[in-house]
Amino acid sequence: MKTVSLVFFMLIISACSQWTPKPWVKAHERELLSSPIMSLERDPVSSKYMNHVYESREAARGAEGSSGGGCGCN
Amino acid sequence: MKQREEQRVVPGVVVAVTKLRITLFFAAAFTVIYSPFCLGAILPEQRADILYHAYDGGGVTIDGPSVLVRKNFNEKISVYGNYYVDMVTSASIDVLTMASEYTEERTEYSLGADYLNDRTIMSLSFTNSSENDYEADTLGFSVSQEFFGDLSTITMGFSMGDDTVKATGADGFEEATERKRFNIAYTQILSKRLLTSLTYESVIDEGFLRNPYRQIRDASGFITPGAALPCEDNDSGVSVGSECYPETRNSEAFALRGIYAITPQSSIRAEYRLYDDSWGVQGSNVELRYAQQIGSRWLIEFRYRQYQQNEADFYGDLFDFSMEIPEFYARDKELSDYSAQQFGIGVTYTFKSRNAFFNNSTLNFQWDQMTFDYNNFLDATVTTVTPGTEPSYSLDADVIRIFYSAFF
Numbered sequence: 001m002k003t004v005s006l007v008f009f010m011l012i013i014s015a016c017s018q019w020t021p022k023p024w025v026k027a028h029e030r031e032l033l034s035s036p037i038m039s040l041e042r043d044p045v046s047s048k049y050m051n052h053v054y055e056s057r058e059a060a061r062g063a064e065g066s067s068g069g070g071c072g073c074n
Numbered sequence: 075m076k077q078r079e080e081q082r083v084v085p086g087v088v089v090a091v092t093k094l095r096i097t098l099f100f101a102a103a104f105t106v107i108y109s110p111f112c113l114g115a116i117l118p119e120q121r122a123d124i125l126y127h128a129y130d131g132g133g134v135t136i137d138g139p140s141v142l143v144r145k146n147f148n149e150k151i152s153v154y155g156n157y158y159v160d161m162v163t164s165a166s167i168d169v170l171t172m173a174s175e176y177t178e179e180r181t182e183y184s185l186g187a188d189y190l191n192d193r194t195i196m197s198l199s200f201t202n203s204s205e206n207d208y209e210a211d212t213l214g215f216s217v218s219q220e221f222f223g224d225l226s227t228i229t230m231g232f233s234m235g236d237d238t239v240k241a242t243g244a245d246g247f248e249e250a251t252e253r254k255r256f257n258i259a260y261t262q263i264l265s266k267r268l269l270t271s272l273t274y275e276s277v278i279d280e281g282f283l284r285n286p287y288r289q290i291r292d293a294s295g296f297i298t299p300g301a302a303l304p305c306e307d308n309d310s311g312v313s314v315g316s317e318c319y320p321e322t323r324n325s326e327a328f329a330l331r332g333i334y335a336i337t338p339q340s341s342i343r344a345e346y347r348l349y350d351d352s353w354g355v356q357g358s359n360v361e362l363r364y365a366q367q368i369g370s371r372w373l374i375e376f377r378y379r380q381y382q383q384n385e386a387d388f389y390g391d392l393f394d395f396s397m398e399i400p401e402f403y404a405r406d407k408e409l410s411d412y413s414a415q416q417f418g419i420g421v422t423y424t425f426k427s428r429n430a431f432f433n434n435s436t437l438n439f440q441w442d443q444m445t446f447d448y449n450n451f452l453d454a455t456v457t458t459v460t461p462g463t464e465p466s467y468s469l470d471a472d473v474i475r476i477f478y479s480a481f482f
Contacts, residue, residue, distance in 0.1 A: 023223025029266050036373060036422075037341040037365040038333055040271060045123040045142045045156065046440060046475050053129060053473060057446070059383050059408050060349035060357040062275030062327035063257065 115193050115220045115227075117152040120144055122432075123479045131444065131471020133165040138179075140477075149190070156184040160205075167407070167467060171454045172289050176242075180205040186214075193220045197231075207286075209238040212253070227261040241286040249282030267335040277325045284319040290405045291454065293461055294396035317404045319388075325351035339367040349383070355409065357383030371426070377418035377442065385411040391452050392462045407451040407467065418442035418473075432482035440475040 025033075032038060041047040051064045121144050128137035138159035146152045160180040169175060186199035195218040203210040216231030235253035257275035264270055329347040336342060343363040350356050359381040367373050386409040388402035420440040428434065445468070452464040 023225050025223075025225060025263055025266055027224070030263070032266055032335050032338060033263060033269060035335070035338070035341075035367075037339070037367055038269065038335055040269070040331055040333055040343065043123065043438065043477065043479060044118075045125050045140050046438070046477060048156075049125065049127050049140060049158075049475060050442075050473070054381075057408065057444075058357065058359075058381055058414070059351070059353075059355045059386070060325075060327060060347070060359070060381070062255065062277050062325060062349070063273040063329035063347055064275075064327075 115190060115195055115218070115224075117146050117149065117188055117190050117195070118144060118154075119481060120146050120152075121479055121481050123477055125475060125477035128474045129471060130473075132167065132446075132469035133170065135163045136160050151190070152188040154184075154186050156182075158182040158184070167453065167455060167469075168288055173287065178206055180208075194218065199233075207240040207242050209240075211236050214255075225263040227259075229257075229259045229261075231255070231257045237281075239282050239286060244286075247286065249286075251279060251281035251283060253280075254278045268332065269334075270330070270332040273327075273329040273331070275327050277323075277327075279323040281321060283321065283323055284317045284404065285406065286316065288406060289316055290390070290403055291392045291461065293392045293394045317406065318402050319404060320353065320402055323351060323353055325349065325355075341365045353409070354387035355383055355385070357381065371424045373422040373424070375418075375420040375422075375440075377416070377420070379416040379418075380413070381416075382413040383411070385409060385450060389450075391450055405451075407448055410448055410451040412446060412448040412451065414444060414446045416442055416444045432480040435478065435480040438475070438477050438479065442473040444471040444473060445469075446471070 036042055054064065055061050121142070123140070123142040125140040125142075126137070127140060129135070138161045140156065140158040142154060142156045144152060144154035158181070160182075161177075162180065163175070163177045165175040180203060182201060182203040184199060184201040186197060188195050188197045197214075197216045197218070199212075199214040201210075201212040201214075203212075212233055212235040214231060214233035216229060218227060218229040220227045233253075233255045235251075235255075237251040237253065239249045239251060241247040255275060255277050257273065259271060259273040261269070261271040327347060327349045329345060331343070331345045333341055333343040341364070343361075343365070345359070345361040347359050349358065359379060361377065361379040363375055363377045365373060365375045386404060388400065389404050389406070389409045391405060391410070393400075393403055418441060420438065422436050422438045425435045425437070448467045451467050452462070453467040454461075454464060456464040
């Protein structure tokens with residue numbers, strides 16, 4: 001049983017060293033990702049305001065990145 | 075043999091030890107495998123923004139400025155301050171059916187700091203929001219960690235808010251609300267052109283959660299003007315036929331976002347968000363954005379967003395209290411069944427010239443047109459028909475943002 005476990009463990013280690021994912025986008029390949037058109041939210045003040053509009057007009061809240069209190073929505 | 079006997083006697087302990095070993099193994103493996111590829115994180119860029127915002131729709135006009143300044147020190151610490159104002163003039167359908175037009179102002183101050191240590195950014199923030207009948211303080215903390223050669227980022231955040239609710243015209247009225255938020259976000263670079271993000275946020279609200287002014291409609295006439303409904307919130311004496319809400323609301327939201335570079339000058343961003351809360355509201359939204367760089371100075375963006383939700387368990391447009399008064403009842407159109415559509419366009423112009431204060435700057439104009447179609451919130455301003463047979467309410471709104479951003 002010990003031998004089987006050892007062989008199985010060695011197989012896993014062997015597989016890991018071969019199949020372990022490595023960072024596939026190098027630093028020098030990220031020029032496009034750093035472009036303004038590739039930002040999920042380019043302008044924090046502008047995005048925060050729109051999230052405030054949504055949170056005031058919709059029941060849904062959360063997972064949008066807004067913070068702060070108050071409503072201004074009566 | 076002895077070991078096997080012990081395993082039979084305490085199988086739970088053995089299973090626990092085995093699970094612990096597996097966990098430790100994977101934790102160690104994870105650390106060993108990934109740590110050599112980790113590079114340093116960077117602080118948010120230094121910038122100053124001056125924004126004018128305006129919302130106009132449904133009889134409500136809200137506009138005002140927002141100013142943000144962020145400054146970094148020694149490439150380790152970044153601090154920022156944000157000043158924001160809402161100037162509100164409201165003749166919304168709620169106001170028209172229950173009261174008269176009013177104006178008010180909300181002022182919000184935010185201060186925050188980020189500390190960078192190798193691949194970790196720790197952030198602390200404080201926000202105060204103040205208006206004549208509402209005061210809110212929020213304290214937030216978050217930790218962000220980059221790993222896997224900077225291709226992956228995990229961010230965890232927690233915030234606590236203490237709100238004080240007052241009511242104009244009722245000097246003795248003051249109620250408290252506590253808000254807690256926990257969020258976790260995972261961002262992954264999938265290719266040279268594709269970035270994705272998965273976010274989860276849980277919100278817990280406790281205390282006074284309704285609007286002290288809004289009233290329900292009773293078809294039977296059982297509730298007469300001046301009567302206080304048998305709701306525990308009504309002890310204050312300001313509630314005249316007012317709503318009655320639970321004192322707790324728990325919600326969860328998941329969001330999946332992705333942005334893909336179609337060409338070096340254009341990208342498309344997609345978002346899907348799912349929402350669910352303990353009041354029975356389930357909602358979702360999808361959003362698509364297309365951004366196009368034109369030359370080195372112009373950037374235009376087109377947006378489309380769709381949102382829909384169902385009604386809360388205790389929502390009703392028209393109640394009949396002659397037979398039974400429910401435990402909770404509300405007539406907030408934001409808790410009704412409705413959908414919203416939004417189209418938007420944005421234009422950004424970049425000034426490349428450097429001066430003594432900043433490297434470059436941008437001038438931005440963003441316009442959005444929103445349409446809300448309420449399925450079971452009726453237009454009670456129509457008084458020529460029998461209550462309950464009014465047309466469904468809908469509203470259009472224009473949202474404008476004009477801002478100047480300087481980067482230094």
